[in-house]
Amino acid sequence: MTKQALIVDDSQTMREMVIICLETLGLDVDEASGGRSGLEKAKSKQFDIIVTDQNMPGMDGLDLVRSLRLLPAYAKTPILVLTTETSDEMKAAFRAAGATGWMSKPFSPERMTAAITKML
Amino acid sequence: MKEPVLKSPSTLPSDASRPNLDQSQASEIILMLNLSMAQIELALKDSTGSVNELTDSFTAISRALNVIKEVAQQLPSPPGEPTAKTEIESLLGEVGAKIGIAIMAFQFYDRLSQRLTQVSRNLEGVGELVNDHGRLNNPNEWIALQQKIRAKYVTEEDKRMFDMLMETRDLQKVLAEIVRVKYEDHQPEGDIELF
Numbered sequence: 498m499t500k501q502a503l504i505v506d507d508s509q510t511m512r513e514m515v516i517i518c519l520e521t522l523g524l525d526v527d528e529a530s531g532g533r534s535g536l537e538k539a540k541s542k543q544f545d546i547i548v549t550d551q552n553m554p555g556m557d558g559l560d561l562v563r564s565l566r567l568l569p570a571y572a573k574t575p576i577l578v579l580t581t582e583t584s585d586e587m588k589a590a591f592r593a594a595g596a597t598g599w600m601s602k603p604f605s606p607e608r609m610t611a612a613i614t615k616m617l
Numbered sequence: 618m619k620e621p622v623l624k625s626p627s628t629l630p631s632d633a634s635r636p637n638l639d640q641s642q643a644s645e646i647i648l649m650l651n652l653s654m655a656q657i658e659l660a661l662k663d664s665t666g667s668v669n670e671l672t673d674s675f676t677a678i679s680r681a682l683n684v685i686k687e688v689a690q691q692l693p694s695p696p697g698e699p700t701a702k703t704e705i706e707s708l709l710g711e712v713g714a715k716i717g718i719a720i721m722a723f724q725f726y727d728r729l730s731q732r733l734t735q736v737s738r739n740l741e742g743v744g745e746l747v748n749d750h751g752r753l754n755n756p757n758e759w760i761a762l763q764q765k766i767r768a769k770y771v772t773e774e775d776k777r778m779f780d781m782l783m784e785t786r787d788l789q790k791v792l793a794e795i796v797r798v799k800y801e802d803h804q805p806e807g808d809i810e811l812f
Contacts, residue, residue: 510669513673516676517675520680583771592812598809600809600810602728606717608809
């Protein structure tokens, strides 16, 4: 069965770039433009992997990860954080919140697909 | 109520603790700030529409290539002979590499628009402060604004640029140093860490 992925980012350009990478891996990709709409999508459909930005209006990526980990259906789902943030504090906060991986923007498609393959 | 004493990220030689503007200078500064903000907003609006169209087209091309790849895999490939299949697969490899380069380039546009949005908000913050006579002559307000601007930066590069500029006030020197470090250090793109 085709794996389902969700990309959460307030930038349409970034969402499209991630979608291109994930589709080359044969994944079905859904998208959300913010943490809150991403959480709603995750509640209405089970995803096999979630890629999220940090800085978004409303609910940010860190709150999204925390909220997802409170849902039994997403207790172990891989979550990759894709962000321009570079601080070690933020990275540690995501690790503590239960994120599976961290990738800085701009990402290279090869590294992105390799990471997703490893996480699935 | 006694106002808190805030420490500037770099108190000297920034003059944040010694504001010295009269009302006519303040009005002119606000005018110039508004002009700059208007230019940034219009540039972002114009370019975002075009880039979104470009992104949509690029995504459609990428999807079409995935379909071509699947179709090519079904073509016959007699052993020992150059075939249409091998030719197509070779071309797909070349196009795939170009797509990878374009994906990186698109992300730099995204970063540019984020930075310009941030610049516009910073200018707005300066304009609001200059427009308020009470705040204008309060050193703590200037220092608080500087700290607020710095806190919004998400990359170490931006934070370093801010600190260096506050310290040296020499724009060209700061830019030269940031560019030098950027290209000499050659940080790997898409740095990844699995927890």
